[in-house]
Structure formats: C-alpha cells, structure tokens
Amino acid sequence: MALKDKKQIQKNHSFKQSFTHACFGIYRIFKEERNMRIHTSIAVLVIFVGWLLQITSSEWYWVMACIGWVFVAEVLNTIAENIVDLVTGKTYSELGKHIKDMAAGAVLISACFAGIIGLWIFLPKIWLLLIH
Numbered sequence: 001m002a003l004k005d006k007k008q009i010q011k012n013h014s015f016k017q018s019f020t021h022a023c024f025g026i027y028r029i030f031k032e033e034r035n036m037r038i039h040t041s042i043a044v045l046v047i048f049v050g051w052l053l054q055i056t057s058s059e060w061y062w063v064m065a066c067i068g069w070v071f072v073a074e075v076l077n078t079i080a081e082n083i084v085d086l087v088t089g090k091t092y093s094e095l096g097k098h099i100k101d102m103a104a105g106a107v108l109i110s111a112c113f114a115g116i117i118g119l120w121i122f123l124p125k126i127w128l129l130l131i132h
C-alpha cells in the first residue's frame with residue numbers, strides 16, 4: 001500500500017499508487033492550508049447558488065473553470081511555500097520572501113478574476129430576483 005511505504009523514493013509502479021499519492025497531496029493541502037478550506041467553502045456556496053439560480057450550461061462551464069483555476073493556483077502557491085521552506089530551512093531569505101509573496105499574488109490574481117466572472121454571471125440574476 002502506497003501510503004504505508006513511508007520512505008519510498010523510487011517511482012510509483014502502478015496507477016493506483018500514483019493516484020493514492022496524489023490524493024494524499026490534496027489531503028495535506030486541505031489539512032495545512034486554511035485558504036484552501038476557504039476556497040472550498042466559497043466553491044460549495046457558489047455551486048449551491050448556481051443550482052438555485054439555474055445558471056446555463058455555458059455559465060456552469062465558466063463557474064467550474066474559475067473554481068478549478070483558483071484551486072490550482074492555491075496548490076501551486078503551497079508548492080512554492082514548501083520549496084522555499086525546504087531550501088531556506090525556515091530561516092529568513094529575501095528571495096524566499098519574494099517567491100512566497102509572488103506565489104500568494106498569483107492566487108490573489110486568479111481569485112480576483114474568478115470573482116469578476118462570478119459577479120458577471122450572478123449579479124444580473126440576483127438583481128432580476130430582487131426587482132421582481
């Protein structure tokens with residue numbers, strides 16, 4: 001069983017093992033990154049509101065794409081943070097700070113664009129509900 005091979009450093013030898021390690025990576029991100037849990041809560045809320053407002057299939061496409069790219073940006077941010085911690089040994093490094101700040105900036109940019117697209121889709125529908 002892949003997760004029991006705690007000291008494995010050789011390549012995965014089956015799809016199941018690759019999949020298990022990938023799932024473990026996702027689990028660690030959820031466990032360690034508060035922001036990932038916040039993104040997930042927002043994603044669940046957005047999906048619920050999308051279902052309530054019966055958005056169209058092309059709007060679902062944009063909503064799911066936005067959710068996906070914010071998640072991927074957060075995963076890449078976490079990878080950058082871990083690499084900086086690994087390389088610096090958690091000691092202060094000006095370059096390490098720049099890398100972490102830039103990675104966090106990438107998440108912020110993706111979240112802002114996702115927010116704009118979300119408002120674009122949902123605001124007119126909410127507005128219509130409010131005025132009727």
Ligand SMILES: Nc1ncnc2c1ncn2[C@@H]1O[C@H](COP(=O)(O)OP(=O)(O)OP(=O)(O)O)[C@@H](O)[C@H]1O
Binds near residue numbers: 084091092103104
């Ligand atoms: N080794 C370091 N050297 C210099 N600055 C650092 C270092 N580690 C962290 N920092 C600074 O502290 C901030 C927070 O770092 P941390 O690793 O806690 O990220 P985080 O709180 O998990 O970030 P995020 O909220 O983006 O997930 C970084 O954005 C950076 O400015």
